Amino acid sequence: MIDFLRLSTLFLVTALAEIVGCYLPxxxxxxxxxxxxxxxxxxxLxxxxxxxxxxxxxxGRTYAAYGGAYICVALxxxxxxxxxxxSRFDAIGAVLALAGMAVIALQPSQ
Structure with missing residues (x-):
């Protein structure tokens, strides 16, 4: 669980940096x-x-999982x-995106 929280925080900071880097221009x-x-x-950026x-x-896996976090931060x-x-659809989409992020990020090691 700690690893997931650390990963989620890293995704959050990464998404904020991307959004700021695009919002200012x-x-x-x-x-x-x-x-x-x-x-x-x-x-x-x-x-x-x-x-x-x-x-x-x-x-590729990082980008795929990051997409879920990015959606939530963008909202x-x-x-x-x-x-x-x-809207409630934004909230539903955010929950689905975070679920997708968790599935990708928390998969067992191969």
Whole structure:
């Protein structure tokens, strides 16, 4: 269980780095925010790439499991940063995504 919590935390931080790295350029391009925001965006994306290397399994399996965590973090971003209320379908999707992440991440060693 501790390993799953550690992995989930790593996925959470990885997803936040990716979202920040993509959100800041979106602000620059879509909302006319200052161009200097591209610098922290680049740092966030570099952090995202580095964090992916810390995951203990093969890259493809890491990306597959990470997708579930990313979905949940993106929905939280939608709610708390974009201010959009989540629907019950968002919640159901998040639960299914986390279940998929758990199945992939917690499979027995081969």
């Amino acid at each position: 979106w602000l620059v391009l879509k909302q006319g925010r200052p161009v200097w925001l591209l610098l922290p965006a680049a740092v966030a 570099a952090l995202f790439a580095w964090l992916l290397t810390l995951h203990p399994t093969a890259a 939280l971003w939608l709610r708390f940063v974009d201010g959009v209320a989540l």
